[in-house]
Amino acid sequence: MNVSEVKIILVEPGGALNVGSIARVMKNFALHQLVLVNPQCDYLGEEATRMAVHAKDVLESAVSVATLPQALQGCKRAIATTARTRDFNSPLQSPREVLPWLLEASAQPAALIFGREDRGLSNEELNYAQKFMRIPTDAGYASLNLASAVAISCYELAQSQPHTVETNIDDKEIASLEVVEAYYKQLESLLLSIEYLYPHTASSRMEKFRQLYNRAQLQTQEVAMLRGILRQMQWALTQPGKS
Numbered sequence: 001m002n003v004s005e006v007k008i009i010l011v012e013p014g015g016a017l018n019v020g021s022i023a024r025v026m027k028n029f030a031l032h033q034l035v036l037v038n039p040q041c042d043y044l045g046e047e048a049t050r051m052a053v054h055a056k057d058v059l060e061s062a063v064s065v066a067t068l069p070q071a072l073q074g075c076k077r078a079i080a081t082t083a084r085t086r087d088f089n090s091p092l093q094s095p096r097e098v099l100p101w102l103l104e105a106s107a108q109p110a111a112l113i114f115g116r117e118d119r120g121l122s123n124e125e126l127n128y129a130q131k132f133m134r135i136p137t138d139a140g141y142a143s144l145n146l147a148s149a150v151a152i153s154c155y156e157l158a159q160s161q162p163h164t165v166e167t168n169i170d171d172k173e174i175a176s177l178e179v180v181e182a183y184y185k186q187l188e189s190l191l192l193s194i195e196y197l198y199p200h201t202a203s204s205r206m207e208k209f210r211q212l213y214n215r216a217q218l219q220t221q222e223v224a225m226l227r228g229i230l231r232q233m234q235w236a237l238t239q240p241g242k243s
């Protein structure tokens with residue numbers, strides 16, 4: 001897979017200078033799909049275009065959407081980036097470990113997600129990704145400037161080679177992220193209704209389910225089967241004498 005198939009998603013970027021610098025470095029490394037979730041700055045204004053220099057085209061073709069799920073529409077794989085190490089349950093991988101996974105044939109289209117300058121990504125936003133990347137830094141100061149984090153990631157992506165994966169699965173059969181997300185919503189709602197989950201435990205328990213399914217790389221047909229089982233269980237719960 002070509003790096004140009006990877007979308008760079010910025011969640012609520014607040015600095016036009018950062019967004020302009022990011023457009024420039026993306027073009028330096030042959031990436032051009034920039035998606036902005038609810039941008040908090042004028043990403044087409046003077047500051048951004050000045051920093052973009054010869055990458056105004058990347059800014060002009062940037063897509064602005066309201067939510068992260070909209071930004072991930074159609075993607076098969078996503079990696080979320082974070083500087084945080086504590087209060088994080090899933091393994092954090094280095095760019096060299098994890099970026100080749102984004103370039104495998106069955107990954108496309110794929111996305112790399114970056115957080116806000118002041119507070120990064122929320123836990124809920126991190127959960128939309130299947131893998132998590134932390135750029136190794138000195139332990140004394142782990143938080144990189146947003147544009148620097150994107151620059152290092154684009155460079156590492158450009159140096160990465162996809163792992164060769166032996167599989168009989170047709171790439172088109174891998175479920176897209178929104179299909180799997182709809183399954184998680186249905187599962188959570190059923191588990192809440194049977195009181196396996198409670199509102200205060202739901203998000204941490206659902207994170208465990210996400211980890212499990214992330215390892216399986218579900219196909220569209222398999223998600224349809226799982227959703228069919230949930231529908232049948234929901235129906236059975238409404239039948240007198242069956243519950």
Ligand SMILES: C[S@@+](CC[C@H](N)C(=O)[O-])C[C@H]1O[C@@H](n2cnc3c(N)ncnc32)[C@H](O)[C@@H]1O
Nearest residue numbers: 081082083114115119120134135143144146149
């Ligand atoms: C300035 S940082 C936000 C820092 C914030 N305190 C936090 O909780 O992550 C903005 C974004 O840059 C990226 N970033 C910064 N440092 C990083 C690192 N060491 N590894 C990976 N991404 C990093 C992440 O996407 C992060 O959300």
